[in-house]
Amino acid sequence: MGTERVDIEADYVVVGAGSAGCAVAARLSEDPGVTVALVEAGPADDAPMMDVPLAAGRFLGSAYDWGFHSDPEPGLDGRVLALGHGRVLGGSSSINSMVYLRGAPADYDGWARSGADGWSYADVLPYFLRAEDNDRGAGPLHGVGGPVAVSDSRAPHPLTAAFLRAAQQAGYRLLDDLNGPDQDGVGYAQATQRDGLRCSAATGYLRPIAGRPNLTLVLETPVTALLLDGTRAVGVVGRRHGVPTRIRAGREVLLAAGAYHSPQLLMLAGIGPAEHLRRLGIPVVSDLPVGDGLQDHLRLAVSWPARLASLRAELTAEERTAYERHGTLPPMAHAGESAGFIRSAPHLPAPDFHVAGVPCAIGGMLASAGGGLALAGWTTRPTSTGLLRLRSRDPGEQPAIRHGHLRTAEDRRSAVDGVVRMLEIADRPALRDVIAGAPLDGPAGRDPDSVLAWVRRTGVSMHHPCGTCAIGSVVDPELRVAGVEGLRVVDASVIPRIPGANTNATAIMIGERAADLVRGQRRPTARRDVSAAAVSGPVTGDEMPVTDLA
Known part of the structure; x- marks a missing residue:
């Protein structure tokens, strides 16, 4: 960072306020002794009807969707697929169909057998339960009192x-x-509904803690670069209204930008396949298979x-x-x-x-x-995988995405x-x-x-992308990026093999578990500072201590 101006400083900088990002930021900020900055490229989740289930489909392809498209898919007659991905507070949980499915126990036991120590079904079930406020009541397989309403x-x-x-x-x-x-x-x-209305990750995790002084929410600020000091992540650069914004991380940077953006940011910073990076003139910091293993349904x-x-x-x-x-x-x-x-x-x-x-x-x-x-x-568990690569060094250019279906x-x-x-x-x-x-x-x-x-x-995408920064190849079981200090990936990118169900619940679980890993805990705590009190309506920037970056 040198002597560059710093606009915001926090102990932890979380990039992406989607399902995992909301969870990890809310949980880390339970500790009043740390500060957290949660940076989101999109706006507040205050669009009319966004919380009404019947209106869910209208937001795909809208301004609240990143508008990703695949490269021509050879297995699908060379067609280009629309790849819906939320660009709004709450991420895809604010525009999805709200299905709450976790996948089978065997999915997570398979992760553990493949080398993801600590990610077996027995390991992750407590985090699913900690996240839930299930209207079926508490039991061995369901939780109550958590942030995410399940109905x-x-x-x-x-x-x-x-x-x-x-x-x-x-x-x-x-x-x-x-x-x-x-x-x-x-x-x-x-x-993921409460009283018949959508309960996104933003509604569940952020609204009950509006005003928490150690959590700063930075909206409409797409992150364009990771800041490295040698091989240590020390912050990020974003753009708000076209103005560069530097956000320094005193302890760690946590990427929760999703299976398309997290690998893109890593590669732009020189963390990825060395040959690919060198072709683009990007100095290699850590030679890793970032972007490999892309999966979707x-x-x-x-x-x-x-x-x-x-x-x-x-x-x-x-x-x-x-x-x-x-x-x-x-x-x-x-x-x-x-x-x-x-x-x-x-x-x-x-x-x-x-x-x-x-x-x-x-x-x-x-x-x-x-x-x-x-x-x-x-x-449910496709064996075909795809690839994500940079098209250029321009962070505003969408990456090349090919899922490799069939x-x-x-x-x-x-x-x-x-x-x-x-x-x-x-x-x-x-x-x-x-x-x-x-x-x-x-x-x-x-x-x-x-x-x-x-x-x-x-055939079309189910919008369940994952696997581009997988545990065991890019990150370790603690979600730390290999060869770089102070940097973790904490979203669906880390999934080593796609679960056999919708992936939103899994992404929330990853965010919950990531918070404990950052805190040095291997098992969840009983504490639930994120209230499950009935809430409704969107979370807006005015309700959080948002730094004025204009």
Whole structure:
């Protein structure tokens, strides 16, 4: 840093106020003896309807989304995919479909077997519980009193119920708890909601501590560079209204910018694949496989016209106006009400395919939802991986992203057979009674060639990117970046293998555990200073001690 001007100083600088960043910043700031600066590129989460479940899809592709796109994907007919990623306080938890699924215990036990010591299911379950305020009450698998509200659906949609009946008719068990020890079957999924409204990481972790004097929230400040003193991270540089802003870290810099931005910032600082960095003229600080191992789920959805009113049709102009003017709400149904874990082939020892009934027809993104219903699915643990690399030394240029979907024969088989299983569920009486015609866009046939051609033509990202700074290759089990002092990655980038479910709950858990690792603790404390008192509405910059950087 030398004699450069410093705009903000804190013991810990957290880059990114998404699911993990909100958790780690709130937990670290429980100690009044330390200071924390939480830096977010996007604005406050105060957009109209952002907390209303039915409106979730409108924010994908909006100003609250980074607008990432993949490079052409060879396995998907060379198509370019939209990669939704929240650019707002709360990150993707402020614009996602709110599904609360953790994945199977075997997912985390697999992490531990691969060398991620301290990340087995027994190790991470206490952090899931510490984060939860579950309306089912406390128990061995659920917590109460935590920041993140987790709720059952207040108004399940009839089309969702029809899907679950059809799945049972197809031979799948109805499960009471999709986060239980047995996840072989289908059921209603819980959501990150309180009183029918979205409970993002910002709402859960930051709103109850508004005004905490040792936590500084810096909004609308994209970080453009890590500051290094030799091989030690000492801060970051951001840009607020085009003005460079230096934020010094007295103890550590914690990257929670997500699986696309965290590796980008590392590589720009010379932490990454040496050959790639040298080609761009970036001096190498630590030669690491940053950006390798990118993983995501590939969503496959078949839609039909329906005889019942769909989810999208229920959000009328009158209901929207009533909410905006008077605070009255439409039914709190949402697109992620149901889920299930099934076998794409009967010989498999465990479920390998996720399936859900969606009470609306869906296109490439939920934002294009319309009248009808859909069955959506994806291979839970794809073996294909991709790559993220810099295009240039310009931090404002999006990196080159290729997920590598369907690279392996196993992923292609699972996708094809899983789609056939979905279509078999749609053939059952409970769904035949509500389907009003032929699929709006489905495979030409059920033979492998026809289904695979459709998969390649229509598959889209589930927006679950992870693995680009994995434990064991880029960071150690304490999440410390190899070869650099005072620097950790504390988001979904560190996941060594994608869990078989939506990744938001996992990212929150990583943030919770990261805070204890920074504090030198291997097991969670019982203390819960982040209140779970009922809260609503957005967190705005005016409610936190935000440094004036204009």
